[in-house]
Amino acid sequence: MTKTSRRSWRSAPVKRLPRAVRLVPDETLRSYLARLAKANHLKSDDLRLHLAPDLTPTSRTAHTWLESLAIASGASIDVLCYALPELRDQHPALHLLSLRGRTIAGKPNTLGFACRRCMAARGIFTPVERWTRHEHNVCVRHQLWIGRGLVQADAQFSVAALPEIVRAQSWHLRLLRRHGRSWVYRAFLDADMIRSRWMAYKLWHTVAERRQRALTTQPLWRGHPATHAALYPEVVGLTSLLASIYWRQRTLTDDVHELDRFYAAVHSRVVPDYQPTGYRDHLVRWISDQRKLYDLAGLLDLVHTDTPRETIESTPWKA
Template sequence: MTTASLPGPRLRQLPRTIDPLHRETSGSYLGRLAAANRISHQELSAHVEDPDRVHPGKLTTLQALHCLSGHPVDRLLRALPDLRTAELTARFTAQPLKPLPDKKWTAQPVCNRCLAALGITTHASHHVPVSTNVCLRHGRWIGRHGQQLDLHTVPEVIRAQRHHYNLVRRHGQQIVTYAMAEATDISFRWWDSSRFDRQWRRRMTELSGPKWVTFKDEIDLVACTYPGIVALAGLFASAHLRFLPFTGDERDLRRFIQEVRDRAAPGYCLEDAGKRDPLVRWIEEEPYDRSLPFYPWNPPGLPDRAQVNAQ
């Protein structure tokens, strides 16, 4: 089908309709709807957004998808959360639906095996929590650009995803996102200097074979370093453990270093680390970072930030 054979300016229903996926992005659904009718995504989008159509004039994405797919508006709002507004959900749904919080959700490709189980052969994207990297149902790493990896030879990566979710439930998304960024930076600085890299190198061999070659941003390396990063992030996310190096008690500092050894850096020795070691620099800079406006913890001995802001 070509653009010339599309429905008229009132956007009648396309010959073939498809069901939206749970939490699918509206752009993904429009693309799959176009593919089902053998139209390019670009052609259909241009037709929907054509400024020369005067009947009924410029449509919202929700109205256009309703006309093209034939699905009721309330069903589209339930399935496609990026179309939701308070006004639309109050008007068209029996129970109000909340938009997904921007900072807690992100768009990600759907697992290919999940799609295949539904009989879908095209790509699709959906909204997932920002802490999602693995499809737990099929044990697949989901890259941001559509690449996917089977993780069954490295089950600790799958377990790390469950650990990541548990950290978010325990500490909240803001704290875990901050801790993950710190852990990623420290871990990659260690690995750049070929330190504490035995575990991720073993996983690379199990995933890609003994002759693997990879670069820092490639999906297989990101997946294989994930367990160590999540483990270290768990240390930083815990307020009790995070502040151990700053109590002035030598036993607390030794406890903190032991946690680092157990989680991510076997054999780590603070005395032999050197000033350029990323963990040494983290310990030096952490007191200053507490003054940052987005620092999510409340250090011991300081007034609660929420109470201060409320005054």
């Protein structure tokens, strides 16, 4: 396409493009537009200007995208809004869509990439950027790490040699079903912070270092995708305790035997060589902070330890 014809095409009325591309749930708008442009041998910027010719780059609204994108792609407005979360706010009858439980664009979700092997199986061979929930870390079917720390799709790596990481993904999903997403999300953030502090002090490193060596030559390093993968079974194991009312109650009573039972559960579910270790142990600090919060709120006296004991699941590193 020459410069002149490109300019006139940009300002022409929007028509259906010759080639459609398959929609992927939770894909970002820029990713979908890039795939649609590539399939039709267009530049992404040209396609954007064609869909919204009268607006400046900073003022192109999703509303304009939605109507013109439906024409250009051949997909209905409803179908586009279900698949592409960024477009939903501009739907003319949003209340009629069934959006409960669907992934939203923005926090607490983050940008990530769909499993490249799952995409290839659907005939999609370019990276698919999508809005990712905190529990989306491993493609269980392909045993690929697709989650935290990754900044590009082709950096996804196999965790097949470490099946406990794949099992941790399944365990994570079970926790969501049992306790609900928002509660597990908060417990996961706390567990991740505690495990990261342990790493900073090189506490209970043995198992995590072995996993890291199986994945990369790099040492354990916060933010590195291999480190996220190496620590994932322990973070999920700790999440299971922090999300459990039964185990939380053990940390809030004055009965030292109950607290010892909690620490024994950390030993069995999280790190096999765990022992509470003074001020450097961020789990000890976390428990102390929780007790202060309950005390300030006047709730400490209301804590009972008679909640029925939940089923003890196998630890993620065990077969």
